Amino acid sequence: MLRQGKWPTASPKEPAQARPLRRAPATKGVARPPWRRRAMAETVNGIAFWLLAAAALLCAIQTISTRSVVHAAFWLLGVMLAVAGLFLLLAAEFLALVQIMVYAGAVTILLLFTIMFTLRSREDALRPLDASMGAGALSALLLGIVLVGVRGFAAPAAVMPAAAPGTADLGRVMLTTWALPFEVASVVLLAALVAAVWWTRGGED
Numbered sequence: 001m002l003r004q005g006k007w008p009t010a011s012p013k014e015p016a017q018a019r020p021l022r023r024a025p026a027t028k029g030v031a032r033p034p035w036r037r038r039a040m041a042e043t044v045n046g047i048a049f050w051l052l053a054a055a056a057l058l059c060a061i062q063t064i065s066t067r068s069v070v071h072a073a074f075w076l077l078g079v080m081l082a083v084a085g086l087f088l089l090l091a092a093e094f095l096a097l098v099q100i101m102v103y104a105g106a107v108t109i110l111l112l113f114t115i116m117f118t119l120r121s122r123e124d125a126l127r128p129l130d131a132s133m134g135a136g137a138l139s140a141l142l143l144g145i146v147l148v149g150v151r152g153f154a155a156p157a158a159v160m161p162a163a164a165p166g167t168a169d170l171g172r173v174m175l176t177t178w179a180l181p182f183e184v185a186s187v188v189l190l191a192a193l194v195a196a197v198w199w200t201r202g203g204e205d
Contacts, residue, residue, distance in 0.1 A: 052085040059076070063079065083099055084100045113197070
């Protein structure tokens with residue numbers, strides 16, 4: 001209904017109030033949950049294990065398939081280093097150190113010295129392993145059967161004791177209780193090295 005000849009006017013709209021912006025929760029400095037850290041560590045350890053296992057297998061194949069004995073010794077060195085890496089993944093630092101110092105170091109150097117002293121220049125001294133391909137295939141088949149059987153066997157998980165001896169305890173026992181056998185083994189190895197060098201030189205004075 002019109003009053004006093006005036007048209008009804010629409011009331012002006014009130015300005016809409018601005019809504020406060022929500023800030024994204026800060027993620028910097030927030031620790032990840034333990035299960036995520038554990039899963040990431042297991043993933044990294046799994047990748048490192050497969051890389052080291054593949055490296056060891058490749059070096060082992062090259063060791064038995066190469067025609068050069070010197071190259072085979074160097075490929076064997078790669079196998080020893082890959083096995084040392086596997087020991088590190090298993091938290092066995094002492095075994096990894098022994099693997100590097102004894103096998104990758106002393107044994108490989110001894111093999112190289114023996115090869116260089118006894119290597120002949122004749123071509124028939126080194127023969128390829130073509131005739132043993134059947135034996136290699138049979139060995140691979142047997143290894144596959146063993147691996148399948150092991151994977152199908154459900155073994156109980158190993159439980160580590162609460163107070164397991166560490167590397168420091170092992171070193172203390174080796175240099176106190178077993179000090180004499182340790183030194184005797186060192187002398188025997190040195191005598192074997194000297195005898196091998198003397199024998200390869202033909203017993204010359």
